[in-house]
Amino acid sequence: xxxxxxxxxxxxxxxxxxxxxxxxxxxxxxxxxxxxxxxxxxxxxxxxxxxxxxxxxxxxxxxxxxxxxxxxxxxxxxxxxxxxxxxxxxxxxxxxxxxxxxxxxxxxxxxxxxxxxxxxxxxxxxxxxxxxxxxxxxxxxxxxxxxxxxxxxxxxxxxxxxxxxxxxxxxxxxxxxxxxxxxxxxxxxxxxxxxxxxxxxxxxxxxxxxx
Amino acid sequence: xxxxxxxxxxxxxxxxxxxxxxxxxxxxxxxxxxxxxxxxxxxxxxxxxxxxxxxxxxxxxxxxxxxxxxxxxxxxxxxxxxxxxxxxxxxxxxxxxxxxxxxxxxxxxxxxxxxxxxxxxxxxxxxxxxxxxxxxxxxxxxxxxxxxxxxxxxxxxxxxxxxxxxxxxxxxxxxxxxxxxxxxxxxxxxxxxxxxxxxxxxxxxxxxxxx
DNA sequence: GCTCGCAGATTGTGTAACAATCAATGGATG
DNA sequence: CATCCATTGATTGTTACACAATCTGCGAGC
Numbered sequence: 001x002x003x004x005x006x007x008x009x010x011x012x013x014x015x016x017x018x019x020x021x022x023x024x025x026x027x028x029x030x031x032x033x034x035x036x037x038x039x040x041x042x043x044x045x046x047x048x049x050x051x052x053x054x055x056x057x058x059x060x061x062x063x064x065x066x067x068x069x070x071x072x073x074x075x076x077x078x079x080x081x082x083x084x085x086x087x088x089x090x091x092x093x094x095x096x097x098x099x100x101x102x103x104x105x106x107x108x109x110x111x112x113x114x115x116x117x118x119x120x121x122x123x124x125x126x127x128x129x130x131x132x133x134x135x136x137x138x139x140x141x142x143x144x145x146x147x148x149x150x151x152x153x154x155x156x157x158x159x160x161x162x163x164x165x166x167x168x169x170x171x172x173x174x175x176x177x178x179x180x181x182x183x184x185x186x187x188x189x190x191x192x193x194x195x196x197x198x199x200x201x202x203x204x205x206x207x208x209x210x211x
Numbered sequence: 212x213x214x215x216x217x218x219x220x221x222x223x224x225x226x227x228x229x230x231x232x233x234x235x236x237x238x239x240x241x242x243x244x245x246x247x248x249x250x251x252x253x254x255x256x257x258x259x260x261x262x263x264x265x266x267x268x269x270x271x272x273x274x275x276x277x278x279x280x281x282x283x284x285x286x287x288x289x290x291x292x293x294x295x296x297x298x299x300x301x302x303x304x305x306x307x308x309x310x311x312x313x314x315x316x317x318x319x320x321x322x323x324x325x326x327x328x329x330x331x332x333x334x335x336x337x338x339x340x341x342x343x344x345x346x347x348x349x350x351x352x353x354x355x356x357x358x359x360x361x362x363x364x365x366x367x368x369x370x371x372x373x374x375x376x377x378x379x380x381x382x383x384x385x386x387x388x389x390x391x392x393x394x395x396x397x398x399x400x401x402x403x404x405x406x407x408x409x410x411x412x413x414x415x416x417x418x419x420x421x422x
Numbered sequence: 423g424c425t426c427g428c429a430g431a432t433t434g435t436g437t438a439a440c441a442a443t444c445a446a447t448g449g450a451t452g
Numbered sequence: 453c454a455t456c457c458a459t460t461g462a463t464t465g466t467t468a469c470a471c472a473a474t475c476t477g478c479g480a481g482c
């Protein structure tokens with residue numbers, strides 16, 4: 001059955017990164033990981049290389065690996081991809097749009113609201129709920145292919161959310177998503193395009209502000 | 212200035228894979244690469260792990276790395292992403308649609324036709340031209356963010372083309388793209404959605420045929 | 423205060439060795 | 453003759469050690 005050490009390590013680190021425990025920018029030192037997990041340095045390096053290929057960590061020669069900090073271009077490219085894909089999902093959704101398919105979206109939005117109100121400081125929970133809502137929207141389109149395609153962007157999207165933490169408080173999070181869900185049927189794809197573009201703009205503007 | 216050995220190796224292998232010199236399914240043996248490039252096995256392994264993260268090679272425990280063979284689900288997810296993105300590009304394109312922006316598309320299509328007629332056996336050249344045409348369509352939308360997002364899918368798209376080789380001959384390639392370019396302005400995004408879906412279906416059907 | 427250079431820390435790469443697993447070969451058996 | 457199983461050879465997975473290459477921060481000297 002043999003899951004190799006490199007694979008398990010990569011998957012553990014991936015989880016720690018996506019949960020926000022390892023924040024974007026955090027350095028990942030080989031010796032530290034080596035003694036923490038009791039694995040040889042080469043094993044660590046292989047796992048880091050793999051995560052590098054997945055864009056979850058960035059590797060600078062002779063300076064080491066750190067959790068990826070998405071730069072402005074990364075953010076815009078990622079959001080454009082999501083925008084195109086989620087927009088397509090919404091278009092399909094509005095073509096079928098029976099009430100049962102929308103139930104999942106409202107449930108997910110309620111869950112997000114509850115997370116924001118119950119535990120506004122537990123960002124990991126909020127981010128999971130946030131990702132789940134967007135996932136639900138894509139799912140509601142009823143195309144397994146779109147769901148697959150969206151899943152491929154999910155890891156990086158969560159990385160984006162981890163950076164958005166300091167920009168968007170829980171209240172604003174609720175407000176924006178209530179509006180999104182309310183507008184979905186009326187304004188269609190434009191609603192989600194705007195929603196995603198606003199998020200990207202907010203992060204980029206906030207970063208420009210602390211110059 | 213120090214480009215590390217792992218990086219150069221990864222980039223050399225990437226090029227060889229995307230040029231089609233290393234066909235999908237080809238095994239990549241560590242010892243062989245080690246003596247071919249005169250590098251230690253660990254260096255090879257690190258590069259392979261990175262390419263694994265980029266999805267260009269698939270690594271099976273204790274059985275080694277091979278150039279990724281996209282399965283049906285991979286193909287559908289990739290095409291759905293491209294479809295959403297290129298569809299978005301076409302929508303933008305038709306909103307501006309001045310003649311100069313279209314010139315690039317026609318040039319690229321002419322180049323593709325020339326490649327198919329001049330050297331129908333030089334698949335690498337045809338694939339470059341093919342990728343360039345789709346790239347030109349996305350470029351014509353005039354949004355650098357969409358271009359960025361599309362670039363991220365390009366490597367895997369070329370991998371898809373490498374597998375499409377045995378399914379689509381040069382003649383059919385010309386026909387489908389002449390139709391696509393002709394329909395772009397009239398039918399808009401639907402034209403490109405159909406174009407991409409047909410390509411995916413053809414590959415999947417052909418594979419089902421040799422069971 | 424600034425620059426230079428040195429020293430320590432960290433990463434990059436290689437070699438050697440061995441364990442773990444796979445794959446194919448070949449017999450033993452029905 | 454076909455089938456199953458075991459052995460063997462090839463390949464990958466992992467480690468330890470060594471050393472080179474490079475970065476980084478700190479202090480000496482100006």
